[in-house]
Amino acid sequence: MSPDQSISWEEDGVSHSAFWRSENGIRPHQKLVIGDDTLTADAAYRMACEGTAILWRGDFQNARQLLQALARRLDKPSKKSQRVKKEPNQGPLDLFNLHRLAQSQRARILGMLLIECNADHHIHLRRAPDIAQACQEAYGNTQSSYLVSLRELLGVVGAHEWRKKGVLIPALSAEKAFYIHPHYGVFSPIRGEYIDLVNQAPLPKALSKNAIAFDIGVGTGILSIILASRGVVKIIATDLDPRALDCAKDNIDRSEFAGQIELLKTGVFPPSKAALIVCNPPWLPARPSSSIEGAVYDPNSQMLKGFLSQLKDHLLPEGEAWLVLSDLAEHLGLRSRRELELWFDEAGMKVIHRIDTRPHHQKVFDQADALHTARSKEVTSLWRLSLK
Known part of the structure; x- marks a missing residue:
């Protein structure tokens, strides 16, 4: 010692x-x-x-x-x-x-x-x-x-x-209740609006030719499970955090889609290409003060910029990348919309559509919260990106 x-x-x-x-x-x-x-x-x-x-x-x-x-x-x-x-x-x-x-x-x-x-x-x-x-x-x-x-x-x-109780996922609970069981140190999917966005966005036609999707930063595994439930034949889900990979495996094994999802320990992308790439990166460009805060805070937007910079090398022609991102950073003065759009352009990507939703967690309505003004304006978006 x-x-x-x-x-x-x-x-x-x-x-x-x-x-x-x-x-x-x-x-x-x-x-x-x-x-x-x-x-x-x-x-x-x-x-x-x-x-x-x-x-x-x-x-x-x-x-x-x-x-x-x-x-x-x-x-x-x-x-x-x-x-x-x-x-x-x-x-x-x-x-x-x-x-x-x-x-x-x-x-x-x-x-x-x-x-x-x-x-x-x-x-x-x-x-x-x-x-x-x-x-x-x-x-x-x-x-x-x-x-x-x-x-x-x-x-x-x-x-x-x-972990024992689990978090009910309404998007997967039409016929029977489905719960995600977050592990210690892995961010819980309690903000369901980003799950709904991935569940509702139209799947790219390119999946009919090559039915492979990537889930970058798998976390609890919920987005991989959503994609599998929508009929995506093969999902390769990546993460570097051993806790996240263990958590994702636990939840995927609890689902009926284990045969469709492969877990891979790697920084960002698998060494191949896909017709659909989904990423829900940390939303705020600031330094985390604990391991679990790494799911929320991304110093200098390193993960986001790293994802975008490598995207064109891993996306198939006519494929789509779905970037799930809150604009809270913009309302806090941490990042501008112009910066984000410039990163898209520098990555060789174009926006083909954006789906927006309002968050409905408690802090949005808590006027005593120090960041209430910014939170009350927050919009969570699914950016549909394609190669230029």
């Missing part, structure tokens, strides 16, 4: 060390104190803000209550934040940057409350739940005990529940 992967501390006069686990890539904490049921929320909040991590040794449910108390203190608007909101010269990009900064600071402080798990993923605290299966799904086998933030641990448990 190297120093950059472990945390060391003194407890009851004895030196201890454990593996440090962080999905967000947070480095091991240098300052750590022991906390129990006698620790007040105000004292914990003060230590967390100062960069001191708290290793919890009290009742597990009390730790959850303490985390909620820390969140309430963070969410209570300060006089400074109220002054910032009143600044008249802030544009959408300023608001987005402030929002991301606030999210980062919130995650940092809430991540200071730590739990120790044994190598078998059990917690030896009073009233601790059995989280072994959830942690096994997220982390796999471990050789030693480890420390993890309670906030991340609760996210692991929440992901396990989503």
